[in-house]
Amino acid sequence: MTSEIRRTFYPLIDCADTAKSMEFLEKAFGFKPSGVHRDDDGNIVHAEMSYDTGIMMFGNGEPGKSALYVAVDDPDAHHDRAKAAGAEIFRELTDQDYGSRDYAARDLDGNEWYFGTYRP
Numbered sequence: 001m002t003s004e005i006r007r008t009f010y011p012l013i014d015c016a017d018t019a020k021s022m023e024f025l026e027k028a029f030g031f032k033p034s035g036v037h038r039d040d041d042g043n044i045v046h047a048e049m050s051y052d053t054g055i056m057m058f059g060n061g062e063p064g065k066s067a068l069y070v071a072v073d074d075p076d077a078h079h080d081r082a083k084a085a086g087a088e089i090f091r092e093l094t095d096q097d098y099g100s101r102d103y104a105a106r107d108l109d110g111n112e113w114y115f116g117t118y119r120p
Contacts, residue, residue: 005053007119010069012112014061018044022058025049031056035120048120055120067112071119078115079103 015021025031026049034055035048047058057069072078079093082105090112091104102116 007053007055008071010071010120011056012067012069012114013056013058014063014065014067015058016060016063018047018058018060022047022049057120065112067114069114069116069118071117072115073117075101075103075116082115 013021022031022033022036026033029051031049031051033047034050035046036044037046039045044058044060048055049058050056075093079089082103083089087105087107089103089105091102093101093103095101096116096118098118100116100118102114102118104112104114106112
């Protein structure tokens, strides 16, 4: 009998060139691509790679910036708690086209935290 893996934390990696970074991570460290989403021009807008039971997400952005995605069951309550505690909400609660309901906030050091219902 196998039990379902219920992941909660997903590192977010910003890359100057996501495709090139993914190719390197696969060749150098054995990560496996598990999802690549492109815009109408063929540019990667979101990607995921896995290693064993772990998954990390990628985007094009400012390399070296710290960010983490955390899956939560009740994003509305989580958002309200963060806002009441004074968290800087930089993306309000939104229903995404891929089924997640999520929001984004910064902590006191400027690190970005993304909370939502998406579980790859």
